[in-house]
Amino acid sequence: xxxxxxxxxxxxxxxxxxxxxxxxxxxxxxxxxxxxxxxxxxxxxxxxxxxxxxxxxxxxxxxxxxxxxxxxxxxxxxxxxxxxxxxxxxxxxxxxxxxxxxxxxxxxxxxxxxxxxxxxxxxxxxxxxxxxxxxxxxxxxxxxxxxxxxxxxxxxxxxxxxxxxxxxxxxxxxxxxxxxxxxxxxxxxxxxxxxxxxxxxxxxxxxxxxxxxxxxxxxxxxxxxxxxxxxxxxxxxxxxxxxxxxxxxxxxxxxxxx
Numbered sequence: 442x443x444x445x446x447x448x449x450x451x452x453x454x455x456x457x458x459x460x461x462x463x464x465x466x467x468x469x470x471x472x473x474x475x476x477x478x479x480x481x482x483x484x485x486x487x488x489x490x491x492x493x494x495x496x497x498x499x500x501x502x503x504x505x506x507x508x509x510x511x512x513x514x515x516x517x518x519x520x521x522x523x524x525x526x527x528x529x530x531x532x533x534x535x536x537x538x539x540x541x542x543x544x545x546x547x548x549x550x551x552x553x554x555x556x557x558x559x560x561x562x563x564x565x566x567x568x569x570x571x572x573x574x575x576x577x578x579x580x581x582x583x584x585x586x587x588x589x590x591x592x593x594x595x596x597x598x599x600x601x602x603x604x605x606x607x608x609x610x611x612x613x614x615x616x617x618x619x620x621x622x623x624x625x626x627x628x629x630x631x632x633x634x635x636x637x638x639x640x641x642x643x644x645x646x647x648x649x650x651x652x653x654x655x656x657x658x659x660x661x662x663x664x665x666x667x668x669x670x671x672x673x674x675x676x677x678x679x680x681x682x683x684x685x686x687x688x689x690x691x692x693x694x695x696x697x698x699x
Contacts, residue, residue: 442467442503443489443607443639449497450484450663458484459495460663468606471633471640473654473671475647476682481663482643486609489641490522491515502607523600527612529592533585537576537595540584541567544602563602570598574628590621597628601636608632610642614649622646626653647679 443466450458458481466472474482487493488500491507500507502518510518531540545563559567571577574594579587587595593613600608610629614622630653633640644650650657651671659667659682666681667674680686 442501443641444501445488445498446500447498448488448495448500450481450488450493451496457481457663458493459488462498462663462665464658464665464668466639466641468639469633469637470656471630471654472642472656472658473650474641474643474658474660475645475650476660477684478645480660482660483611484663485658485660486611486641486643489607489609490519490524492524520603521606523603523605523608525593525596525600525608525610525613527615529589529596531584531587531592531595534583536581536583537571537587538564538567538580540595541570541599541602544599566602566604567598570601571595573601573632574598575624588621590617590624593617593621593625594628597625597632601632605638607639607641610640610644612643612645615645622649629653 443464445462445464448459448462452458460481462485474485476482484493488495489502489507491510495508502522505518507518532543542559542563545559545566568577568580571580574597576591576594576598579591579595584592584595597608597613608629613629614625617625626649629640629642632638642650642654651674654671657667657669657671657674658665659678661682661684667678676686
């Protein structure tokens with residue numbers, strides 16, 4: 442379980458990223474975090490793996506106080522949590538499989554890492570992860586030859602190769618066309634259902650959040666203003682999250698920005 446208990450995050454410039462956030466996320470849930478740009482969506486998910494430190498309250502993952510983790514304990518903790526970014530973060534001048542195998546570096550000796558001496562088991566795990574996101578045929582293609590959608594699926598395969606219990610995704614489809622955005626969201630949904638991995642996605646696209654997630658958390662000015670099942674999200678809920686009515690085009694097609 443991920444538990445936020447009256448969590449605050451105040452940045453050095455005085456901006457409140459999170460304001461008295463209390464929230465519980467059970468193992469195996471698929472949660473979409475929605476809200477305006479600057480509302481605190483990225484801050485919320487990045488505190489889970491301590492990419493961002495909280496400044497008040499308590500955040501625990503399976504009973505572990507995240508704020509107290511440092512050094513080896515923090516590195517070991519982060520191996521359990523995959524992270525997918527909008528920008529893919531691939532090494533373009535090497536192959537897809539090498540990018541995916543990089544997820545295993547944390548478990549390798551310096552000598553093996555330096556020479557790229559991955560075990561047979563590592564290679565099998567990488568290929569299986571590529572297969573799970575439908576991109577096995579690109580294993581030996583250079584990363585710079587991929588489309589944006591293919592690159593994001595490789596990033597997801599790399600995360601799967603960590604054997605994570607939780608996947609955090611920060612705007613994973615923001616730079617993709619509508620067709621590929623659907624494909625990538627389907628991958629997240631399938632992984633969540635089939636592998637029971639907790640998925641928490643920060644997403645601007647309201648229609649995709651409602652279509653693929655099972656639970657929506659709405660955040661506004663650092664505060665949680667809605668938390669509940671997708672089925673209960675209506676125009677009143679969206680007005681509460683975004684501060685105004687959204688027209689049908691905004692809900693179904695467009696990116697909702699500040």
